[in-house]
Amino acid sequence: MRGQTHDSAPPTLGVMSLTSPPKAVPGDRVAVISPSFAAPGFAPEVHEQAMRRLAEVTGLVPVEYPTTRQLGSSAQARADDIMAAFADPSIRAVLATVGGEDQITVVGRLDPDVVRADPKPFCGYSDNTNLLNWLWAHGIQGFYGGSTQVHLGPGPEVDAVHAASLRAALLTGERLRxxxxxxxxxxxxxxxxxxxxxxxxxxxxxxxxxxxxxxxxxxxxxxxxxxxxxxxxxxxxxxxxxxxxxxxxxxxxxxxxxxxxxxxxxxxxxxxxxxxxxxxxxxxxxxxxxxxxxxxxxxxxxxxxxxxxxxxxxxxxxxxxxxxxxxxxxxxxxxxxxxxxxxxxxxxxxxxxxxxxxxxxx
CATH class of the missing domain: 3.50.30.60 (LD-carboxypeptidase A C-terminal domain-like)
Known part of the structure; x- marks a missing residue:
């Protein structure tokens, strides 16, 4: 919905009416987007390692978008990538690379009808509180956490608790202590x-x-x-x-x-x-x-x-x-x-x- 700005005030809805998006299965495609800061454009080596580890930990196939690595991209361009990820029926989950500080300018450009038509698990935290709150306000559950650039790419390995909860969020839907x-x-x-x-x-x-x-x-x-x-x-x-x-x-x-x-x-x-x-x-x-x-x-x-x-x-x-x-x-x-x-x-x-x-x- 290029050029349109949608209502910023969410509809009132009961918390019990939230939709739980269906889980992905190994081999599915997962969108990797940068709704705020395009960290992969700043540190591509860490990003590349994150993409390899994402595939290894989940069995999913990462798919990047035009602004995933594009530093300084506009709010509209980032909104377009979010909408493209949710509109593509072959994409079965969406992950943010990292947070930032201006995602509040992005969410007003999103179309809730696109997301409601094909809900997908979304993982992000920090500035992605904006997108998670927007999804929640429009009746879609998400997951707080999971930055590919911070929690998958750096270090000698993926932390066990992060890997377990990432698989649960995207694939298994299990209950964890x-x-x-x-x-x-x-x-x-x-x-x-x-x-x-x-x-x-x-x-x-x-x-x-x-x-x-x-x-x-x-x-x-x-x-x-x-x-x-x-x-x-x-x-x-x-x-x-x-x-x-x-x-x-x-x-x-x-x-x-x-x-x-x-x-x-x-x-x-x-x-x-x-x-x-x-x-x-x-x-x-x-x-x-x-x-x-x-x-x-x-x-x-x-x-x-x-x-x-x-x-x-x-x-x-x-x-x-x-x-x-x-x-x-x-x-x-x-x-x-x-x-x-x-x-x-x-x-x-x-x-x-x-x-x-x-x-x-x-």
């Missing part, structure tokens, strides 16, 4: 460094997850994503007026590589609370936050203190607006690695009694 892999990294090697193809970034032991709220089990559909991007989505009016649409659901929250401090994190959470979003859900998953960047790696004590401040802020602010919510902080999804891919609009269970988290990838 979300576990802590025991180690975590905030950033990998510079993609322009040949070592990025064979070495992980600096990894450190993780801490036990922190639980708060009542000791009960909650099963519900998920919504959320990168909290900075959620703030943009809410500002742009791309969320239904009625926060009750999230009733009984599970909120996913994580922070980006921008490493916002606990004060800013609390401001965004407070605004979400005033909007009614925190009170509507029955459980909240808060990811382990990145605290180091490519340019600056704080000492271990400072990294731990940052994570503790964000943890305490999350628990305090959620309790202020919803003391009955089950809360778990430290789950490895979002911007750290190893990364679990999680259902977006699909079903998860957060068990505050057993202190377990489960995801259904159907």
């Amino acid at each position: 979300i576990t802590d892999p025991g180690v975590s990294e905030d950033v990998g090697k510079d993609w322009t460094d040949p070592a990025a193809l064979t070495q992980f970034g600096d990894r450190e032991p993780t801490e036990p997850w922190s639980w708060a709220g009542p000791a009960r089990s909650v099963t519900g559909r998920t919504w959320g994503g990168c909290i900075e991007v959620l703030q943009w989505i809410l500002t742009a009016g791309r969320f239904p007026d009625d926060a009750g649409i999230l009733g009984g659901g599970i909120l996913l929250l994580e922070t980006s590589e921008e490493v916002i401090d606990a004060r800013e994190f609390s401001w965004i959470l407070r605004s979400m609370g005033e909007r009614g979003l925190l009170a509507a859900v029955d459980a909240v998953l808060v990811a382990r936050p990145p605290v180091a960047t490519m340019e600056h790696a704080p000492p271990a004590r400072d990294r731990a203190a940052h994570r503790e401040r964000q943890r305490d802020t999350a628990i305090e602010m959620i309790a202020r607006y919803n003391p009955d919510a089950v809360v778990v902080v430290g789950v490895p999804f979002g911007h750290t690695r190893p990364q679990w891919i999680l259902p977006y609009g699909g079903v998860m269970t957060v068990d505050g009694a057993a202190r377990e988290v489960w995801a259904e990838y159907a």
Whole structure:
């Protein structure tokens, strides 16, 4: 739909009416697109390794589009590629190469009728919160996580938890327990460094997850994503007026590589609370936050203190607006690695009694 801009305000719909796209089978074609930043054009060697590993891990055949490697492509060109991927009946899943910071200019150019006509599993995170929210608003489940340029291409291998959840999201639809892999990294090697193809970034032991709220089990559909991007989505009016649409659901929250401090994190959470979003859900998953960047790696004590401040802020602010919510902080999804891919609009269970988290990838 070149040149057209579609309605930016999504229709109101019940969370239980979401469609689960059919799974792919080995040998099917999978679209690999760059709805935000075209990282493959910046670091093609990492991208090429990611495409080989995608085929090895899933048995799917990667298919690139004109803007997959095109740096500086327009919002309309990227929207055209998204539409082309969903309109092609031979494409059975869609993956984003990476996030970025301007996908909010892309989603208003998409045609929901094209996606509804042939729903397909979509994997992405960070700036792809925009596209996942757009799909959710138009009745299609997706998956939060799975950047080919970050989680498939770099390092000596694909992390086991990432490979397992990627296969579940795209192929098997099984139910998996979300576990802590025991180690975590905030950033990998510079993609322009040949070592990025064979070495992980600096990894450190993780801490036990922190639980708060009542000791009960909650099963519900998920919504959320990168909290900075959620703030943009809410500002742009791309969320239904009625926060009750999230009733009984599970909120996913994580922070980006921008490493916002606990004060800013609390401001965004407070605004979400005033909007009614925190009170509507029955459980909240808060990811382990990145605290180091490519340019600056704080000492271990400072990294731990940052994570503790964000943890305490999350628990305090959620309790202020919803003391009955089950809360778990430290789950490895979002911007750290190893990364679990999680259902977006699909079903998860957060068990505050057993202190377990489960995801259904159907």
